[in-house]
Amino acid sequence: MKSFSITAALAGAIAISGATAAHAWQPTKPVEFVVTSGAGGGTDNFARMIQSIISKHKLIDQPIVVVNKGGGSGAEGYIHGKAGKGDAHRVVFGTNNAYLLPYVAKLGYKVSDLTPVAALALDEFLLWVKGDAPYADAKSYIEAIKAKPMGFKMGGSQSKDTDQTLTMMIQEATGAKMIYVPFQGGSAAAVQLAGGHIDSNVNNPNENIGQWKAGQVKPLCVFSPVRLAKGEPVFEGKGWGDIPTCKEAGLPIETFQMPRTVWLPAEVPADAVAFYEGVLEKVSKTPEWQEFVTRTAQTARFMKGKELADFVARDDAANKKVFQAEGWVVN
Amino acid sequence: MITRFWAETATALVTLAFGLVVVWGALEFGIGWDSSGPQPGAFPFYTGALVALASVGTLVVTFAQRRRGAPIVGEIFLDRERAGRVIAFFAPLVGFVLITAFAGMYVATIAYLFYAMRFQGGYGWLVSVASALGAALVFYLVFERFFQIGLLKGPVERLIGL
Amino acid sequence: MDNIASLMHGFSVVLTTHHIMLMMAGVLLGILVGVLPGLGAPNGVSLMLPLTFTMDPVSAIILLTSLYWGALFGGSTTSILFNIPGEPSSVATTFDGHPMAKQGRATEALSFAFLSAGIGALAGVILITLLSGWVAKFALRFSSPEYFAVYFMTFASFIGLGGASPFKAVVAMGVGFALASVGMDSVSGNIRLTYEFDILLGGISFLIAVIGLFGIGELLLTMEEGLRFEGVAAKVRVRDVLRTAAKLPRYWVALLRSSAIGIWMGITPGGPTAASFMSYAMAKRSSRNPEKFGKGEPEGVIAPETADHAAGSAAMLPMLALGIPGSATAAVMMGGLMIWGLNPGPMLFIERPDFVWGLIASMYLGNVVAVVVVLATVPLFASILRIPFSIVAPLIVMICFIGAYTVASKEFDIWVALAFGIVGYIFKKLDYPIAPLILAMVIGDKAEDAFRQSMIFSQGSLSIFWSNPLVSTLMGIGLALLLLPLIGSAVRTLRGRTVTVAAKG
Numbered sequence: 001m002k003s004f005s006i007t008a009a010l011a012g013a014i015a016i017s018g019a020t021a022a023h024a025w026q027p028t029k030p031v032e033f034v035v036t037s038g039a040g041g042g043t044d045n046f047a048r049m050i051q052s053i054i055s056k057h058k059l060i061d062q063p064i065v066v067v068n069k070g071g072g073s074g075a076e077g078y079i080h081g082k083a084g085k086g087d088a089h090r091v092v093f094g095t096n097n098a099y100l101l102p103y104v105a106k107l108g109y110k111v112s113d114l115t116p117v118a119a120l121a122l123d124e125f126l127l128w129v130k131g132d133a134p135y136a137d138a139k140s141y142i143e144a145i146k147a148k149p150m151g152f153k154m155g156g157s158q159s160k161d162t163d164q165t166l167t168m169m170i171q172e173a174t175g176a177k178m179i180y181v182p183f184q185g186g187s188a189a190a191v192q193l194a195g196g197h198i199d200s201n202v203n204n205p206n207e208n209i210g211q212w213k214a215g216q217v218k219p220l221c222v223f224s225p226v227r228l229a230k231g232e233p234v235f236e237g238k239g240w241g242d243i244p245t246c247k248e249a250g251l252p253i254e255t256f257q258m259p260r261t262v263w264l265p266a267e268v269p270a271d272a273v274a275f276y277e278g279v280l281e282k283v284s285k286t287p288e289w290q291e292f293v294t295r296t297a298q299t300a301r302f303m304k305g306k307e308l309a310d311f312v313a314r315d316d317a318a319n320k321k322v323f324q325a326e327g328w329v330v331n
Numbered sequence: 332m333i334t335r336f337w338a339e340t341a342t343a344l345v346t347l348a349f350g351l352v353v354v355w356g357a358l359e360f361g362i363g364w365d366s367s368g369p370q371p372g373a374f375p376f377y378t379g380a381l382v383a384l385a386s387v388g389t390l391v392v393t394f395a396q397r398r399r400g401a402p403i404v405g406e407i408f409l410d411r412e413r414a415g416r417v418i419a420f421f422a423p424l425v426g427f428v429l430i431t432a433f434a435g436m437y438v439a440t441i442a443y444l445f446y447a448m449r450f451q452g453g454y455g456w457l458v459s460v461a462s463a464l465g466a467a468l469v470f471y472l473v474f475e476r477f478f479q480i481g482l483l484k485g486p487v488e489r490l491i492g493l
Numbered sequence: 494m495d496n497i498a499s500l501m502h503g504f505s506v507v508l509t510t511h512h513i514m515l516m517m518a519g520v521l522l523g524i525l526v527g528v529l530p531g532l533g534a535p536n537g538v539s540l541m542l543p544l545t546f547t548m549d550p551v552s553a554i555i556l557l558t559s560l561y562w563g564a565l566f567g568g569s570t571t572s573i574l575f576n577i578p579g580e581p582s583s584v585a586t587t588f589d590g591h592p593m594a595k596q597g598r599a600t601e602a603l604s605f606a607f608l609s610a611g612i613g614a615l616a617g618v619i620l621i622t623l624l625s626g627w628v629a630k631f632a633l634r635f636s637s638p639e640y641f642a643v644y645f646m647t648f649a650s651f652i653g654l655g656g657a658s659p660f661k662a663v664v665a666m667g668v669g670f671a672l673a674s675v676g677m678d679s680v681s682g683n684i685r686l687t688y689e690f691d692i693l694l695g696g697i698s699f700l701i702a703v704i705g706l707f708g709i710g711e712l713l714l715t716m717e718e719g720l721r722f723e724g725v726a727a728k729v730r731v732r733d734v735l736r737t738a739a740k741l742p743r744y745w746v747a748l749l750r751s752s753a754i755g756i757w758m759g760i761t762p763g764g765p766t767a768a769s770f771m772s773y774a775m776a777k778r779s780s781r782n783p784e785k786f787g788k789g790e791p792e793g794v795i796a797p798e799t800a801d802h803a804a805g806s807a808a809m810l811p812m813l814a815l816g817i818p819g820s821a822t823a824a825v826m827m828g829g830l831m832i833w834g835l836n837p838g839p840m841l842f843i844e845r846p847d848f849v850w851g852l853i854a855s856m857y858l859g860n861v862v863a864v865v866v867v868l869a870t871v872p873l874f875a876s877i878l879r880i881p882f883s884i885v886a887p888l889i890v891m892i893c894f895i896g897a898y899t900v901a902s903k904e905f906d907i908w909v910a911l912a913f914g915i916v917g918y919i920f921k922k923l924d925y926p927i928a929p930l931i932l933a934m935v936i937g938d939k940a941e942d943a944f945r946q947s948m949i950f951s952q953g954s955l956s957i958f959w960s961n962p963l964v965s966t967l968m969g970i971g972l973a974l975l976l977l978p979l980i981g982s983a984v985r986t987l988r989g990r991t992v993t994v995a996a997k998g
Contacts, residue, residue, distance in 0.1 A: 030481070039539040040828035049832065052543045065479050067902050068539075071695020072677045072684055079691050105677075105684050108691035153950065159682030181637075181949050182680050184942070187827070191815050197636035197950075206831065210838020295834055328682075335923075342923055346664050353671045356686040368948020371681040374941050375674050382667035388660035408922065413717045417918075420716040424709070424890060424914070428907050436898065444887055452883030466888075470895065478540050480899050483907075 036074030353379030435485025503850030523563020589793025617806030669933025710917020755803025
């Protein structure tokens, strides 16, 4: 991976030079925040939260205009970012689909058309079953699926996206086979599970918390290397921190997390990247941000430069493996 | 002068072409029915085919009406005078969209409103210019300032720092 | 009853000067947003969202829901006056509302629209108050087959309406379906019908189509006729508003039926747009003079407006209790709830009664405030029609294009709106029905998704649509709605009356 280490070194260099020249670049006109999801989606909340923190603490002098471009699972927003080549007044908010989408669909952009700036949080995935389901842990649920191949239904958000990828990883890791039903979004998958129309989902904490509080669904394990932060109890005295990791629970998947990422178009000045890194790092340290992350049970993790590049490379490789095995890669 | 017969035929041919284009686009994916129900292309394929078939239906009906000499197909669809009025109104719209594409929405707004008021409405120069500028200013305040939605900007808007 | 006590508690939370002021502000802003086509309620709500982060949740939701009511009313206003629906759910209001305005009955049309909307909303809120527990459980029984059955019912109620050539009706609906499937297919993850043009990735918004077909298309027709608006001959007086109000009780059947349809579609949740279309269709079917519809029949305004608002308010219940947003606006509000630290779900009613019942109480008050505010401004809006057409026409043009652009900030959309303008003009002149096209664009892809999800559930077996009493009933009603007019026309044909093109085809 020689070429990769070079990019990583470059990214590191950018980060270092940025630290010394943080005030070299300032926006000179209104900044456009491009949201790669529709209004009300997870990415939309992420971007609008950052917007409100920036304006509250006056971290950017220019006004910020948020535009939603969620078409094609967010591809529309990234292509809009590509079109702003060289213009550092266009900031794109997304997830790991920034670098995963071009694998599974023929799109008019490549990852190289965007400049990575930072990631601010990792959204977690959990394995959920219906609240009154007879499974006490992940292991017994997996055994039940194995006993009845294609007899269980896993619901998730969209197709060839994170939820289905994770479902395929579970099948790969355990040999259990089930039916994947794609819905419009995580909230639909949550309600379908509560209503007993599907047997499980792999929703983010935020998408299922309402149903968990009511005891309609229950978490079996979290696809994270370590347990989640403790937090308040949610249902029957149990909170996020009490959920075992899937590895502990006997489901051999080390980690599956979705980074909340921020990008600029290609060929922007290095000190502009440094400027946004600085702003976002300040955002990540505000109490409002900490509160937002805790409430939505995401894992706060600020990454930039080499750390971000390393994370992206690992995440990219893990997902690509699934895409290739499933025959989803189009180009 | 265009009779209804020609208008019906031309429209049906266009919708026929539309249907076929949809069918062609759908063929990129499977159009069959597998264990998980219809494949991604099936729905657009049959929709396109249905549009194409119904367009042929309209063509057949239209030609049959003409052979029978039904009065409806001989009706006037558009004569010179009416066409003139429609084009006089529509051409500036195309102009507005073209100017928007190249010079931005504010320039286009001012140009279009001025043209419409001065030459279509017959208002005086001063009133027309003032109304056009005033409308652009109102749009600017309502959209950019209050709702924080940027309208399409071109080189001129950038020049004055919008 | 517990619920009544909770509601009284809610009123005690909401009835403060601060909250009433917020309601007024919300309604006025909403009207502005609704009158500007393309801006619409979802946009308006998401733009106000950052302002609410510093408010307490009750104030915040009052502001946003009031804005929503205002936007719904504002949307009806432009539907009636200019034939441009400001909101998708007010498309059906244009069918009779605009003809009424053209006949110089703008005040009457607007008053009917606002009053029946208010009644519809009230019906929806009363239902929420009484049935909050039961409805939440009922909605949980809905899965993809049931959703498909609801969409199927909506389509079925619309087929066989109107006297257009069946070929043309098929073309119009098919074009709508095809346009709805452009872009990302969420069931397969494929990108369809974009022909490798990136600009088509996001699909073609039906709002753009509506702006072109109705707004620009209508202007072209008016221009061709060389007509000006007749102007409102009679003076607009408060008395006219009152006189219209006095006529309203005559339409009690329509009001009841439309409220029922709206509430049903709001909970199930088919959404306000489907509700308004279906209610219009049912009103026309059950009318003794169906031929009057489309030419300025007051019932054609009352039916869709009542159902639209009944569904809009009833849809708040699935949003709060289940986290199912019944409309785009509800989706944005749900995003807001989460940012304020509230999690929609069954427990919200138990954990945050202040919030939930405050919201429900504010829906009563907010709608009353909204009706008063809009009625007070009817004369103002109706007088817009007295402005010379040479000024109004270019203004409508500007509003259409700016509206088309602001939907998604895409230059391409302006061209699409222009193209739809030509389509609307030609289709209207050649008697192609436009309503099925819009209906197909709005719920076509949802219906397709629901159908294919059902097929994944059943591994390709159609029997899933008869697998439980609920879905069987829904499908049965849908089939009945679909077949009755066909049987009716077959019977007529056999009797040798009206041998039409339709029978031949």
